Amino acid sequence: MTSSEKHEEFDVVSPASAAGFTPGQAQDLGDRVNNRSQRPTSEAFKDFMASSWAPAEPVQHERDEVATHAAARRSAVSAQFPNERLVIPAGPHKVRSNDTDYRFRPHSAFAHLSGLGVDHEPGAVLVFEPVDEGTGDHGSRHEVTLYFKPMAGRDTQEFYADARHGEFWIGPRPGLEEFSQRLGLRTADSGALEVAVTKEAGPVEFGGTRIRLLREVDLDVDALVDTSRINTTVDLETSDAYDGELAEALSELRLVKDAWEIAQMRVSVEATIAGFHDVVAALPRAADHARGERIVEGAFFARARLEGNDLGYDTIAAAGNNATVLHWIRNHGAVRRGDLLLLDAGVEADSLYTADITRTLPVTGEFSPTQRKIYDAVLAAADAAFAVVRPGIRFRDVHTAAVRVLAEHLDDWGLLPVSLEEALDESGQHHRRWMPHGTSHHLGLDVHDCAQAKRELYLDGVLEPGMVFTIEPGLYFKNEDLAAPAEFRGIGIRIEDDVLVTEDGAESLSASLPRTAQEIESWMRGIWNS
Ligand code: GLY
Numbered sequence: 001m002t003s004s005e006k007h008e009e010f011d012v013v014s015p016a017s018a019a020g021f022t023p024g025q026a027q028d029l030g031d032r033v034n035n036r037s038q039r040p041t042s043e044a045f046k047d048f049m050a051s052s053w054a055p056a057e058p059v060q061h062e063r064d065e066v067a068t069h070a071a072a073r074r075s076a077v078s079a080q081f082p083n084e085r086l087v088i089p090a091g092p093h094k095v096r097s098n099d100t101d102y103r104f105r106p107h108s109a110f111a112h113l114s115g116l117g118v119d120h121e122p123g124a125v126l127v128f129e130p131v132d133e134g135t136g137d138h139g140s141r142h143e144v145t146l147y148f149k150p151m152a153g154r155d156t157q158e159f160y161a162d163a164r165h166g167e168f169w170i171g172p173r174p175g176l177e178e179f180s181q182r183l184g185l186r187t188a189d190s191g192a193l194e195v196a197v198t199k200e201a202g203p204v205e206f207g208g209t210r211i212r213l214l215r216e217v218d219l220d221v222d223a224l225v226d227t228s229r230i231n232t233t234v235d236l237e238t239s240d241a242y243d244g245e246l247a248e249a250l251s252e253l254r255l256v257k258d259a260w261e262i263a264q265m266r267v268s269v270e271a272t273i274a275g276f277h278d279v280v281a282a283l284p285r286a287a288d289h290a291r292g293e294r295i296v297e298g299a300f301f302a303r304a305r306l307e308g309n310d311l312g313y314d315t316i317a318a319a320g321n322n323a324t325v326l327h328w329i330r331n332h333g334a335v336r337r338g339d340l341l342l343l344d345a346g347v348e349a350d351s352l353y354t355a356d357i358t359r360t361l362p363v364t365g366e367f368s369p370t371q372r373k374i375y376d377a378v379l380a381a382a383d384a385a386f387a388v389v390r391p392g393i394r395f396r397d398v399h400t401a402a403v404r405v406l407a408e409h410l411d412d413w414g415l416l417p418v419s420l421e422e423a424l425d426e427s428g429q430h431h432r433r434w435m436p437h438g439t440s441h442h443l444g445l446d447v448h449d450c451a452q453a454k455r456e457l458y459l460d461g462v463l464e465p466g467m468v469f470t471i472e473p474g475l476y477f478k479n480e481d482l483a484a485p486a487e488f489r490g491i492g493i494r495i496e497d498d499v500l501v502t503e504d505g506a507e508s509l510s511a512s513l514p515r516t517a518q519e520i521e522s523w524m525r526g527i528w529n530s
Pocket residue numbers: 313344345356441447472496
């Protein structure tokens with residue numbers, strides 16, 4: 001029994017457990033999940049549970065605003081893979097522990113092509129079925145269908161006895177008709193998925209249909225496709241390459257955001273800025289608590305759940321020396337007065353687009369002269385990076401601009417063991433000791449978006465209007481860093497903003513969040529005095 005089958009039966013009282021466990025008799029381990037169930041099994045109970053529920057009212061749903069954009073994205077994918085079947089799963093529920101799942105989030109490629117956000121829809125699969133030129137959706141080369149498990153009626157056992165899918169347990173879920181109307185997509189019961197994915201699969205030279213799958217999203221779908229590939233002449237390496245090309249294309253499709261996506265980025269950035277405001281308000285309380293970083297994390301999370309779907313990634317709430325740990329997410333440290341708090345956090349909107357913003361804040365509301373000196377160096381690096389952003393430059397030029405400024409400051413402070421030129425040369429790079437991460441990454445549905453794009457389109461790619469990425473230089477001097485002056489140790493500073501490439505330059509989406517040392521000090525004072 002697969003884990004998903006087990007979960008489908010979760011809390012359904014099995015005949016074995018209903019009959020009671022007989023000591024000495026072997027009980028299947030998979031069945032023991034029911035050992036705590038006390039749900040009645042009488043026919044009278046089942047009949048009564050399945051009756052006297054008001055019928056669901058048929059509702060006409062408006063078309064979601066995203067539907068037109070998602071259709072254009074699907075057409076773009078279709079044009080790249082004519083005559084081939086494309087299979088793009090949302091992914092299944094993921095187990096957190098035992099029979100408790102994480103809140104569901106669909107794979108980003110699925111969300112991008114379906115237009116679905118929040119927790120839609122576990123186990124769903126988009127299938128692009130190839131058709132003759134000009135006869136597909138919107139004149140494309142494919143007819144696309146969304147397969148998913150529709151909610152069972154209130155007269156079924158699933159309604160009250162299936163903790164993963166039943167309405168009594170998880171509330172109503174959209175049906176085939178609702179998703180079809182909202183998304184402008186064909187929808188079908190996932191019972192029809194197996195045939196839809198596997199029919200006429202085979203080598204093109206023998207009249208079969210080539211399948212390309214977004215792999216490792218839903219292992220059940222991987223197994224379906226793999227089975228259909230057995231006994232064909234296509235070897236594993238070749239079919240892996242086909243699948244890899246699809247993953248790459250779906251990632252590259254997100255390099256340039258459409259108008260709807262940019263609007264969603266603004267939504268997530270605004271909610272994130274509100275979250276930073278909440279954190280400043282909570283900072284005095286954090287400073288009084290042994291695990292003050294958790295107070296910071298919690299204040300931001302409350303905003304993320306209030307205004308969005310979730311966090312786009314685990315919040316980094318790092319005070320003092322913890323700020324020198326690049327991905328500090330334990331967040332169990334104290335927030336001491338006199339230290340800096342590095343807060344790297346992003347709200348994921350209901351559409352699943354996320355912001356990714358960092359501010360480094362003085363816990364008292366005022367930077368010390370040393371903290372400010374380092375802060376201003378990081379700010380100068382960020383400004384230098386911003387200044388070069390415009391269509392036509394290479395993505396990697398943004399990083400080059402930022403780290404040059406950092407290297408210059410480190411040189412001025414006498415920290416480089418070689419000359420500035422030697423450090424900047426590829427054979428040196430000594431300055432990177434204090435900033436070993438990149439300055440920028442694409443941002444969107446994933447915090448590190450477009451991760452499967454080819455290097456020549458990413459790091460070596462040329463900027464185009466509609467690209468969104470971060471600029472996030474930093475300097476990190478660890479307590480134990482003997483190459484740093486004693487007064488620098490225990491200070492980590494990063495400034496991270498989210499940038500949209502425009503027709504003639506760049507727009508900082510996060511520009512309304514205070515950024516200079518002075519702006520930050522007066523902003524914090526304002527919040528505490530209000
Ligand atoms: N928050 C992770 C990053 O900035 O990339």
